[in-house]
Amino acid sequence: MRMLKQFIGKIREINQRYAKPKIEMSKGVSFSLAVLRIYLFVLVLLMIYKFITVL
Amino acid sequence: MDFFSVLYYRFKKVWKSIRLYLVIAGPGLVVMIADNDAGGITTYAATGARYGYHLIWFLLLLIPIAYYVQEMTVRLGAVTKRGHAEAIFESFGAFWGWFSLIDLMFVDWLTLVTEFVGMTAALGIFGVPAWLTVILVVLLMSIIVLNGRYWTWEKIALGFCLLNLIYIPAAFMVNPSIESIIGQGLIPNFPGGFNNELFFLLMANIGTTIAPWMLFFQQSSVVDKGLQEKDIKMGKLDTFIGSIITVAVAIFIVIVTGTLLNGAPIDDAATAARMLMKTNHYIGALMAIGLFDAGLLGAICISLASSWAFGEIFGWAHSLNTKVKEAPWFYISFFITLATAGVVPLIPGAPLVLITLFVQVVAVTLLPAALVFLILLLNDKKTMGEYANTPLQNIVSTLIVVLIVILSTLYGISALFPNLFK
Numbered sequence: 001m002r003m004l005k006q007f008i009g010k011i012r013e014i015n016q017r018y019a020k021p022k023i024e025m026s027k028g029v030s031f032s033l034a035v036l037r038i039y040l041f042v043l044v045l046l047m048i049y050k051f052i053t054v055l
Numbered sequence: 056m057d058f059f060s061v062l063y064y065r066f067k068k069v070w071k072s073i074r075l076y077l078v079i080a081g082p083g084l085v086v087m088i089a090d091n092d093a094g095g096i097t098t099y100a101a102t103g104a105r106y107g108y109h110l111i112w113f114l115l116l117l118i119p120i121a122y123y124v125q126e127m128t129v130r131l132g133a134v135t136k137r138g139h140a141e142a143i144f145e146s147f148g149a150f151w152g153w154f155s156l157i158d159l160m161f162v163d164w165l166t167l168v169t170e171f172v173g174m175t176a177a178l179g180i181f182g183v184p185a186w187l188t189v190i191l192v193v194l195l196m197s198i199i200v201l202n203g204r205y206w207t208w209e210k211i212a213l214g215f216c217l218l219n220l221i222y223i224p225a226a227f228m229v230n231p232s233i234e235s236i237i238g239q240g241l242i243p244n245f246p247g248g249f250n251n252e253l254f255f256l257l258m259a260n261i262g263t264t265i266a267p268w269m270l271f272f273q274q275s276s277v278v279d280k281g282l283q284e285k286d287i288k289m290g291k292l293d294t295f296i297g298s299i300i301t302v303a304v305a306i307f308i309v310i311v312t313g314t315l316l317n318g319a320p321i322d323d324a325a326t327a328a329r330m331l332m333k334t335n336h337y338i339g340a341l342m343a344i345g346l347f348d349a350g351l352l353g354a355i356c357i358s359l360a361s362s363w364a365f366g367e368i369f370g371w372a373h374s375l376n377t378k379v380k381e382a383p384w385f386y387i388s389f390f391i392t393l394a395t396a397g398v399v400p401l402i403p404g405a406p407l408v409l410i411t412l413f414v415q416v417v418a419v420t421l422l423p424a425a426l427v428f429l430i431l432l433l434n435d436k437k438t439m440g441e442y443a444n445t446p447l448q449n450i451v452s453t454l455i456v457v458l459i460v461i462l463s464t465l466y467g468i469s470a471l472f473p474n475l476f477k
Contacts, residue, residue: 014149014368021148023435032427033147040154043420043464050471 079289080296081209082276085356086125086269087297088216091304092353093173093324094166094414095263096346099305100327102256103312104319108231111240113257114305117264121298123448123455124426127433128270129290130442132277139274140364143428146435151428156364158421163268163361165414167354167396172407174350175400176325180332180343189397196355196393201386205279205375212355218348219304225341226307229314236310258466264301265459267421268360270429275363279374287442308345311338354393362389418467423460430456 023029091099102110128139135142140159144152174192175185199211245253273294282290312319312327315334321327324346332339359375365388366373372382379386399405430452433444444452 010369014144014152018144018149018152021146021151023146023431024437028434029431032431033151036424036427039423039464040420043467046468046471 076289076292079282079286080293081213082273082280082282083125083129083290083293083295083297084216084300085209085212085297085352086273086276087121087294087301088219088304089212089272089352089356090121090264090266090269090301091219091349092166092263092357093170093177093346093350094353094411095305096173096308096324096349097321097327098256098259098263099308100312100316100324100342101321102260103309103314104316104321104327105256106246106253107313107317108236108240108309109244109246110256110260111236111306111309112243113260114302114309115241117260117305118298118302120261120455120459121264121301122295123452124265124429124459125269125273125298126291126294127429127444127452128274129277129282129294130287130439131429131432132274133282133284133287133290134439134442136278137274138278138363138367139271139425139429141367142274142432143425144368146432146438147428151424152368155421155424155428156368158417158424159267159271159364160361162414162417162421163357164392164396165410165417166266166268167357167392168399168407168410169414170350170354170357171397172400172411173324174347174354176323177328177343177347177350180325180328180339186401189401192351192354193390193393193397196351196358197390199355200359200375200389201379208375209280212352215348215352215355216300219345219352220300221341221345221348222304222307222311225338225345226310226314228335228338228341229311231310231314240306255466255469258462258469260305261459261462262418262466265422265426265463267418267425268357270425271364272356272360275360275367279363279376284442311342354396358389358393358396361392362386418463420467422463423456426456426459 099114102114131142132138137145140152140156143155171189171192175188178188179185199208202208247253277290311331312321315338316327316330319330321330324342328339328342328346330339331342362385363373365371366382366385369384371384373385374382377385399410400407430444430449433439433452434449436443
């Protein structure tokens with residue numbers, strides 16, 4: 001239990017440490033990250049579809 | 056100065072450069088040669104068996120592709136002194152950081168399982184039981200890593216890289232026709248037309264050339280080795296030589312199977328080794344030894360890529376230069392990743408085909424993200440300074456990344472929906 005609490009604490013600490021992205025969010029960077037989000041979203045949908053149809 | 060003095064000083068200068076290269080060489084050579092892992096050997100063996108020498112020209116195209124992607128990790132590691140996982144967390148925030156880290160953990164573990172499958176199959180040809188192979192490999196890799204020095208680990212890894220060249224004598228032993236290799240292999244052509252089967256194999260070749268773990272591994276390796284900005288030139292040379300060697304090995308495998316197994320259906324490299332043994336015992340044995348070595352080399356690098364990434368993010372000591380007492384979690388995570396992956400091929404009825412399929416699918420969720428982050432990081436002039444990408448480097452690397460993303464995505468989707476491209 002203590003280890004789990006320590007682990008959760010560590011995750012929180014990491015989330016706080018990296019809460020703000022350091023890279024300058026130019027239009028190019030924002031666009032690339034948006035495209036990446038859409039790409040991954042579509043891919044995850046495809047995987048879920050495959051998983052459901054296989055089941 | 057007379058002629059001999061000029062010659063002497065030139066020789067001294069060249070010799071100094073060679074010595075400097077030998078000191079810096081390692082991360083590029085190891086990552087590139089380890090790229091020819093068990094899955095890679097299977098892909099190349101299948102390419103040669105199915106299309107003979109006809110796709111050698113395509114393999115040659117993979118040299119600049121592999122080089123341009125991997126050399127960016129050298130610059131990034133040497134300038135920022137951070138691994139790829141830490142660089143993603145710091146620059147893009149916790150969301151993208153966790154996504155990359157968890158994805159890397161999955162894809163590395165799944166790939167490790169395929170390395171163990173390759174190694175157990177390879178030694179199985181010589182009658183070694185799978186459980187013994189797994190125990191020996193885990194023991195051997197633990198000994199290599201636990202020596203407490205990056206330098207020693209790297210030299211041992213380079214020794215295994217040297218064994219990867221075993222396919223070169225094997226190719227000479229099959230007496231291939233040089234005329235056929237040049238005539239059929241070096242002129243770009245699509246044997247039998249550009250059909251789905253060919254497209255799948257081309258995608259598989261690209262997919263095996265650039266894997267997500269390679270980006271994370273080389274950058275962390277550059278940091279652990281302590282390379283500085285001044286070493287970037289030699290680090291890039293190291294990567295370039297490595298990319299030539301990895302493609303050369305691939306070509307020699309294609310020559311072996313293209314000569315002796317032309318037209319035979321090859322599902323995995325172990326089957327190729329068994330079939331080759333029937334034709335020529337020694338060539339089959341070399342193929343099997345090469346497959347074991349490829350799996351071992353892949354396993355060495357992949358398990359380290361995960362441990363380095365975890366250490367970077369969780370703030371554990373994470374260097375091969377540290378003892379177990381100083382970095383217990385680094386070594387524990389390395390051992391757990393290795394041992395759990397090793398156990399899977401021993402489970403009766405384990406879904407190994409499904410795992411192989413999953414490697415391809417999970418990899419396409421991580422690879423595009425890791426590549427896009429790489430280019431964005433290399434364009435961060437505030438951090439990279441003079442080592443940021445030039446406009447020409449951006450054009451070349453962006454084209455390569457777009458090509459890899461499209462082909463690897465199609466490869467992943469075709470693994471998910473096998474009938475889609477038929």
